[in-house]
Every structure is written in structure tokens, then in C-alpha cells.
Amino acid sequence: MIHLPGGTFTMGSERFYPEEAPLRRVSVDAFWIDETPVTNRQFARFVEATGYVTVAQIAPDPKDYPGMAPEMAQPGSLVFHKTAAPVDTANPANWWRFDFGTSWRHPHGPGSDLDTLDLWDHPVVQVSHADAEAYAHWAGKDLPTEAEWEFAARGGLEGAEFAWGDELAPGGQMLANYWQGLFPFANQCLDGWERTSPVRSFPANGYGLYDMIGNTWEWTRDWWSERPEVKKGGGSCCALSNPRGAKLKDSFDPAQPQVRIGLKVLKGGSHLCAANYCQRYRPAARHPEMIDTATSHIGFRCVVRAPA
Template identity: 75%
Template sequence: MRRIDGGTFTMGSEVYYPEERPLRRVKVDPFWIDETPVTNREFARFVDATGYRTVAEVPPDPADYPGLLPDYAQPGSLVFTKTAGPVPLTDYHRWWSFTLGADWRHPLGPGSDIDSLDLWDHPVVQIAYADAEAFANWAGKALPTEAEFEFAARGGLEGKEFAWGDELAPGGQMLANFWQGIFPFANTREDGWERTSPVRSYPANGYGLYDLIGNVWEWTQDWWSDQPLVPVKDKRQSCCTISNPRGARRKDSLDPAQPELNIGRKVLKGGSHLCALNHCQRFRPAARHPEMVDTATSHIGFRCVVRG
């Protein structure tokens, strides 16, 4: 882990997506944070020590999912598959599919075990929020808040769009694992990777931390809100400093598109190897995304913190 001394920084961005606005001054206290996302090797130690079974390895309870089809009442999770050509980017069903037997040991489904694919030093994926929290508790750690994650991801740089400056690929150099080409069908792999990459494959940021941008999305402990907390009534621009924000209330994080499920959403940070210039430009410290706490996918992992 690396110790972050804490401090005050400008959180958010006015350039990209509405949910990142407004810019606001935020203070975080000192904390320690993992240098890298938790790897398959590290997660395997946890499972070996505890016998833990992840959400993706347990059949969902039909009582929790009204109208659940029998094919989905089995262990599995979401896997990304490239499309054959251009598709509407508003329809994520074109590239995401629920895959029976997909879990952290088999991130792309049966036949894709982490041993045969040599993924031991890649970030663990197919991790739902409860899985990340269980690991953190076992390790005597916690999941970061959104503010802690963004402060760490900026690496001491103030007001920059990317973790290394204002240019995505300075001089053509790939500084994170993201999608080059046209999503979701043409990945030119200028960064060398089609999917996840081993941790520490790219330079560390100013705090000595790796993969806080790209590779895999990472869970934070904050409940999602479409608008970040700001200390002014009109929600336009912060005039004051917020200390150690902890996100929204759970009821505000529910997905209005499926109220019957009553499943809360947590904030993901950092973007992933699926972020591209033509879709999901979230390979940035300010970027944020909601994810239902029961959902595991082939591009979501996590890292931990210790406060104080």
C-alpha cells in the first residue's frame, strides 16, 4: 500500500458528462491505498482462506427478481463480446451478455479459467460489491470513497483531465489500458491488450499508484447520485470545501428504470479497457458511473484503503 497524506483538491469536471459537475473543492484525510487493483492471485488467497463464494457463483433467488427467466436463475455474470460491426451505442445488449458459468475463476465463461489464460497478475473481475466488501473486511481494510479514489487517481496533479496531464496519449504513448479504435467492434490494441492487462503494465502516477485509470472499473463505497454533493443550495458551483464526502443516501441510488427490483447502485471509478474515444470517455479521474450492487462483469474489480 501507499500512504496518501490527504489534502484539498478540485473534484469533478465541467468538460465531459453532466454527472461529473460541478467542480467543487473537497478535502480528504490521510489514508493508505493499495498500489494496484486486487489481483486474481490475491483474491485466490482470500477464497482459499475463507471458502468464500462470490455472487456470480451462487444462483440468484427468484424472490429477489420478479419475472426472472429460468435461464437466468443459474450462476453466471455479464461478459463483454465484440460485435461484428457498428451497432447503436445506446443498446448495450449488443455487447453484454449474461453468461452461465462466468465468475472470477472463469471471467469469460466456462473454458476461460485464469490459470490457462495466465491471468494471475491481472485484476480480479466478475466481482459484485458484496464480494469486494467481503475481501476488504477479511484483509482488515475498506473500500475507498469516491473522493479518496479521485484524489489518489490525480496523483497530485490539479485540474488535469487525465491522470498524467491534459493529453490522452502524449506523443502516442499509451499510459493506461483503454480501447483504441472504434468501440465495440474494432480494437487496434495500440496498448497491447484486448482485455485486462497485468497490474503495473503502465507507469505509476505521482503517488506511486498503478491502474487507477483504465484496465478495470473499481468499486467505491459511495452510493450513487446523479449529482455530486455540493454545499450550496442552487447546486451550481461550490463556494466552500466539503470534508470527506461519503456519497448519497441509499434510497437516492435506486435505479428509476427498474423500481421493482429496489437494488441500490454504488459509484464506480477509473474507467476500464472498454472506454473509448467514441464511447464512454471515462478514462479520467473525474469520471464516475453507477453500478447495481448485485452486478458482476468482466471489467469490474476493486482495490482497498486503510484510513488514518
């Protein structure tokens, strides 16, 4: 892990997506953070030691999903499938599919496995929020808050849009694993990877942390809110100290009122973020995800809140 002494920084962005605004001053206390996302190798040690079974390996309960087709009550998870041609990017169902038999051991579907694909040093994926929390608690750690995560991702670079500056690919250099080309059908793979990449494949940020941007989205401990918390009545000079996100009662998906499963904040973007679809390969970017969801592009890393 890397120790960060904490500090005050400008969180958010007002140039990309509305849920990232407003710009706000935030302070965080000192903490330790994993140098990389948790890998398949590390997660396997946890499973071997505890016998833990992930959410994707358990059949969903139809009572939790009103209207769910009975045949869907089987273990499985969401897998990205590249399309053969341009599709309507307003409909994620064009490239996401719930594949039975998918899990962290079989991240691209039941026919895939970690040995054949040589994925042991890639970030673990197909893990729900509960799975990430279980690992963190076993390791004596926790998941980062959104503020802690963004502070770490910026690497001490105040005000920049990307973790390395204001240009996505300076001099044509690929500094993270994201989608180059037209999503979801034409990936140029200029960064060398179609899906996830081994941790440390790209340069560390200013704090010595790897893969904070791209590769996989990362779970945080914070409940989602469309409008982040700001300091009340203090003006731009006053920092909000150690924000902890919204309340569960305010963090449900309004598009699915019948499903009462909360949303947590994801950070960092993934290998599926592209200029034409999801420019969330930035520290300020944030995205809601239901806590029961596991996909082929979501992972996590852990923190410990303690001084050096």
C-alpha cells in the same frame, strides 16, 4: 499500500458528462491505498483462507428480480463479447451477455480459466460489491470513498482532465489500458491488450499508484447520486470534508423501479472505454452500478484510513 497525507483538491469535471459536474472543492483525511487493484492471485488467497463464494457463483433468487425468466436462475455473470460490425451503442445488450458458469475463476465464460489465460497478476473481475467488501474486511481494510479514490487517481495533478495531463496519448504514448479504435467492434490494441492487463503494465501516477485509470472499473463504498454533494452556502472557496455519497433510498435505478437493488459509484473507466463511446478513462469520471452486478471489467482496490 501507499500512504497519502490527504488534502484539498478540485473534484469533478464540466467538460465531459453531466454527472461529473459541478467542479467542487473537497478535502480528504490521510489514508493508505493499495498500490494496484486486487489481483486474481490475491483474491485466490482470500478464497482459500475463508472458503468464500462470490455472488456470481450463486444462482440468483427470482424473488429479487420480478419478471426474470426462470431459466436465468443459474450461477453466472456478464461477459463482454466484441461485435463483428458496428452496432447501436445506445444498447449495451449488443455486447454484454449473461453467461452461465462465469465467475472470477472463469472470467471470460465457463471455458476460460486463470491458468490458461495467465491472468494471475491481472485485476480480479466478476466480483460484486459484496465480494469486494468481503475481501476488504478480511484484509483489515475498506473500500475507498469516491472522493478518496479521485484524490488518489489525480496523483497530485490539480485540474488536469487525465491522470497524467490534458492529452490522452501524449506523443502517441499509451499510458493506460483503454479501447483504441471504434467500440465495440474494432480495437486497435495500441496499448497491447484486448482485455485486462497485468497490474503495473503502465506507468504509475504521481502518487506511485498503478492502474487507477483504465484496465478495470473499481468499486467504491459510496451510494450513487446523479448530482454529487457540494458545500452548502460556502462558495467555491470552501471545501466539503470527507464526503460519503448519497443515501441508499436515493440510489436505485429509475429505469428499473421494480428492482430494489442499490447503485454504488464506480471509478476509473476500463479497457472498454473508447473515444467514440465512453470517455471515462479520467479521474473525474463516475458511473453507477447495481451492487449485485459482476462483470468482466469491474474490479476494486482497498484503503485503510489511518495516519502514517
